[in-house]
Amino acid sequence: MPVTCIASAKSCGVTTAALALTLASSRPSLLAECDPAGGTIRAGLLQGQVSAxxxxxxxxxxxxxGPVELAQAFASHLWPLDGTTGHRKVLPGLTDPAQAAALSRTWPALSDVLHVMAESAGHDVFVDAGRLVLESGHLHPTLTPAPLLHKADVVLLTVRGTEQGLTLARHLTRPLRAELDEYGSGADALGLLLIEDGPFRSHQVAEALEAPVLAALPWDPETAAYLTAGGRPPRGFARSPLLRYARTATEHVEALTARRHIQQQYPTPAPHPQLAGVLDRLAHRGGARG
Ligand SMILES: Nc1ncnc2c1ncn2[C@@H]1O[C@H](COP(=O)(O)OP(=O)(O)O)[C@@H](O)[C@H]1O
Ligand SMILES: [Mg+2]
Structure with a gap:
């Protein structure tokens, strides 16, 4: 299964999209909230149930x-998103953006753990990478989780179909493609995730940003408000437009990953047997409350 990083040029629905994809996936799924500006799921969808x-x-x-200790800590800090089955989990994000600097050396090892969860433990893994900040044309080393983006199977740049959305994202796609070519698995890992707000259609967005639109999510305020603030799920939540399109989006992500693996533009990372054993045992308990 793929590791997918979701990010944006400006706050536009990254966390909502990441939650929708995690909840809609047809496989066991996992969301790592890695936005260096701080997490919002703890106070939002989870309504403060998770302590600091x-x-x-x-x-x-x-x-x-060490890596095994990291894998153990990772599994014990997962929180169930679906209450009962433990098939959907979240790693809650930072409570204070000042903590981000402490994580800058953690990202490469965390990336290995996420890839083991995807490749050996069969999870659909999503990373909320937040808003991307560039410094001298490169991803900022502490204000972005750059190593996670480099190593992701797919990077989804979330953008709204509005003039403002396109204007800001336009400055990101080129440096991001160059960065993925230089440090990652290739520029074709980048796809756009269009939030259907505003007048611009998929082909216009692709043309303006010089990148393919991999998937689109509808404007669905009721479902998005629940994912943002929690509370009682709206009626028909699982069949809502947002969740249905999110399911399709996960299929597009999987297809792109499979295509890229077949083209052998980059080798499948070797599984890490020690980590795989630890994560298999611990993650199947369903996380922190399992
Ligand atoms: N598809 C959508 N339809 C309607 N509202 C949305 C959608 N996606 C996000 N929103 C709303 O936009 C706001 C910002 O979303 P959020 O996911 O927190 O953005 P980010 O993580 O990029 O800062 C929230 O109020 C959220 O409910
Ligand atoms: Mg967010």
Whole structure:
């Protein structure tokens, strides 16, 4: 299964999209909230059920001990998103953006853990990478989780179909493609995720940003408000337009990943047997409350 990083040029629906894809996937799924500007799911969809004792910040100390300790900490900081089955989990994000600097050396090892979860443990893995900040034409080393973006199977740049949305994203696509060519698995890992707000259609967005639109999500305020703020799910939540299109989006992501693997433009990373064993045992317990 793929590891997909979701990001944007400006706040436009990244977290909502990441949650929708995680909840809509046909496989067991996992969302790592890696936005260096801070996580919003804890106070939003999860309505403060998760204490500050859980979350990605705690992985920094474990990473300094070693990869197996990181894998153990990772599995024990996952929080179930679906209550009962444990098939959908979230790694809650930072509670304070000042913590981001501590994580900059954690990202490469966390990326290995996420790829093991995807490739050996069969999870559809999504990363909320937040708003992308460039410095001298490259992804900023502490204000973005750059290593996660480099190593992702697919990078989805979320954009709204509005003039403002396109104007801001236009400055990102070229440097991002160049960055993926230089440090990642190739520029064709980049796809656009269009949030259907505004007048611009898919082909116009693709043309303006010189990148393919891999999938689109509808403007669906009721479902999005629930994913943003939590509370009682709206009636027919699982069949809502947002969730149905999100399911299709996960299929497009999977197809792109499979195509790229077949083209052998980059080798499938070798599985990490030690990590795979630890994660298999721990992750199947259903996370922190499993
Ligand atoms: N597809 C959508 N339809 C309607 N509203 C949306 C949609 N996606 C996001 N929103 C709303 O836009 C706002 C920002 O969304 P959020 O996912 O928090 O953005 P980001 O993570 O990029 O900052 C929230 O109020 C959210 O409910
Ligand atoms: Mg967000």
């Amino acid at each position: 004792g859980y979350g990605i910040y705690h992985l920094a100390a474990a990473e300094r001990v």
